[in-house]
Amino acid sequence: xxxxxxxxxxxxxxxxxxLDNICLxxxxxxxxxxxxxxxLELKILPTEAPILNVTEDLAxxxxxxVGIFFxxxxxxxxxxxxxPFFTIIELNxxxxxxxxx
Numbered sequence: 001x002x003x004x005x006x007x008x009x010x011x012x013x014x015x016x017x018x019l020d021n022i023c024l025x026x027x028x029x030x031x032x033x034x035x036x037x038x039x040l041e042l043k044i045l046p047t048e049a050p051i052l053n054v055t056e057d058l059a060x061x062x063x064x065x066v067g068i069f070f071x072x073x074x075x076x077x078x079x080x081x082x083x084p085f086f087t088i089i090e091l092n093x094x095x096x097x098x099x100x101x
Contacts, residue, residue: 002042004072013040013072024069028081031069035080039072047084059091 004010015031015038017023024040025032031040044067051062069081 002044004039004041009042010039013042013069014038015040031081035071040080041070041072041077043068043070054093057093059093061089061091063087063089 002009002013004013006013011017011021012023014021014023015025015035017025044065046063046065048064053060064086065084067083067085068079069083070077070079
């Protein structure tokens with residue numbers, strides 16, 4: 001769960017922000033219109049088992065899921081949005097001085 005105290009993602013989980021910052025309200029204007037000046041929390045849930053493939057020089061992780069957004073101030077955790085996602089993460093595996101990195 002990503003919450004407002006998350007150093008990297010907390011500031012992004014706002015529905016409104018000033019011109020010097022980036023937040024969720026910039027990419028989803030409806031969020032800032034319906035819930036102005038709110039802090040959100042995000043729960044990420046997988047919808048299928050992740051798939052990991054490893055070869056000699058590459059590791060690939062496929063993950064599908066859903067991101068569920070909640071108002072941080074709501075003690076009952078009212079869900080305000082749900083966004084499905086699918087991502088593929090590729091990691092190149094190399095050798096240096098006989099060690100993998």
